[in-house]
Amino acid sequence: MMEEIVTFNNKDNLRLVGIETIPVAPNPVRKGVILLNTGVNYRIAWHRLNVKLAKFLSEEGFFVLRFDTHGIGDSEGELKRGNIVDIFEAIQKGLFVDDTIKAIKYFKEKEKLNKIYLLGLCGGALTAMYAASKVREVEGIIHIAGPITLSSEHHLENKHPWEARNTLLQYGHKIISFNAWLRFFSGASEYKTIHTSLKTLFGSFLRTKRLKKFSKFKKDVENEQDNKSWDNLNIDFIESFKNYCASGRKILFIFADKDAATWEFRTMFLNTLLKKEKYKKNYKYSEINDTNHIFSSTTSQETLKVLIKTWFIDNA
Numbered sequence: 001m002m003e004e005i006v007t008f009n010n011k012d013n014l015r016l017v018g019i020e021t022i023p024v025a026p027n028p029v030r031k032g033v034i035l036l037n038t039g040v041n042y043r044i045a046w047h048r049l050n051v052k053l054a055k056f057l058s059e060e061g062f063f064v065l066r067f068d069t070h071g072i073g074d075s076e077g078e079l080k081r082g083n084i085v086d087i088f089e090a091i092q093k094g095l096f097v098d099d100t101i102k103a104i105k106y107f108k109e110k111e112k113l114n115k116i117y118l119l120g121l122c123g124g125a126l127t128a129m130y131a132a133s134k135v136r137e138v139e140g141i142i143h144i145a146g147p148i149t150l151s152s153e154h155h156l157e158n159k160h161p162w163e164a165r166n167t168l169l170q171y172g173h174k175i176i177s178f179n180a181w182l183r184f185f186s187g188a189s190e191y192k193t194i195h196t197s198l199k200t201l202f203g204s205f206l207r208t209k210r211l212k213k214f215s216k217f218k219k220d221v222e223n224e225q226d227n228k229s230w231d232n233l234n235i236d237f238i239e240s241f242k243n244y245c246a247s248g249r250k251i252l253f254i255f256a257d258k259d260a261a262t263w264e265f266r267t268m269f270l271n272t273l274l275k276k277e278k279y280k281k282n283y284k285y286s287e288i289n290d291t292n293h294i295f296s297s298t299t300s301q302e303t304l305k306v307l308i309k310t311w312f313i314d315n316a
Helices: 046-059 084-092 097-111 123-134 153-157 161-172 178-186 191-213 217-226 235-246 260-270 298-315
Strands: 002-009 015-022 031-035 063-067 115-121 138-144 250-258 283-292
Touching (some): 015 046, 015 097, 031 046, 031 097, 046 063, 046 298, 063 097, 084 123, 097 115, 097 123, 115 123, 123 235, 235 250, 283 298
Parallel strands (some): 031 063, 138 250
Antiparallel strands (some): 015 063
8 A cells, every 4th residue: 555645726726635545456447436524624534534444445456535625634725604604514515516526537537547436424425425416427425424404503503303312311211210300399400401302302203294294305395494394404415316316326325323413314314215216226324333423433433444345345
């Protein structure tokens, strides 16, 4: 394995910096994988996950590129947005898509690749979908823990249904505790927390039941948006997914069980659109137990590698 610093320009002529990992024994088909930024983190990702994946994939014969998008890490430019929530929302709407398309074309030409795959975690997973839906050069996507909803100040201020469920489960474990009941009746318990959690879960239940009543997913989304029930659902991602699948290409979804993004994905996407027969041949869904959003544990990272390797064997 050898690493090489590479640079290329985006459409605004800003210099983007990356690291290419070159395999000792390249696959005869000459396959490449581009590892995308996880939101505003630069090319190494949380807990150096992209570095570990680059080494792992190169050992499997893949050429691997991980690069900093504009305004991130060593690349030129700046993110001209408001606060961090605004930046997250911009990424979730495709801020780094043009940079990624440039990376695809640069990487393919440099290494004379026959197949290119995109792998992204969180915001990088969304970037991968948007870019792949626009360019046919992408053979497949590995989508890790990408949110199905858009960030906003409003939704960050409100309790998440997944968080509400966990809060109530914690209180449920105390139901047989005499001391817990004593604190409740004495006013020592957090009434507001309990009330907010119950209200959040009940509202979420009603919205989910309404969403499942409709026959066509797009109509579901439009109706729910009109009612402000799912007003942060990422419609652009859904449309990009449809366009991508229309070309017959494959995608691997990997999520963590201890992650609010997983609850949203299951509720708003996996149990609705992905239940349609026509999409079943395009995707595989895997969920890693006892794992958080950033796959920080060594065990979760090793499981991630196994899932990725298996998917490549079946689909590459």
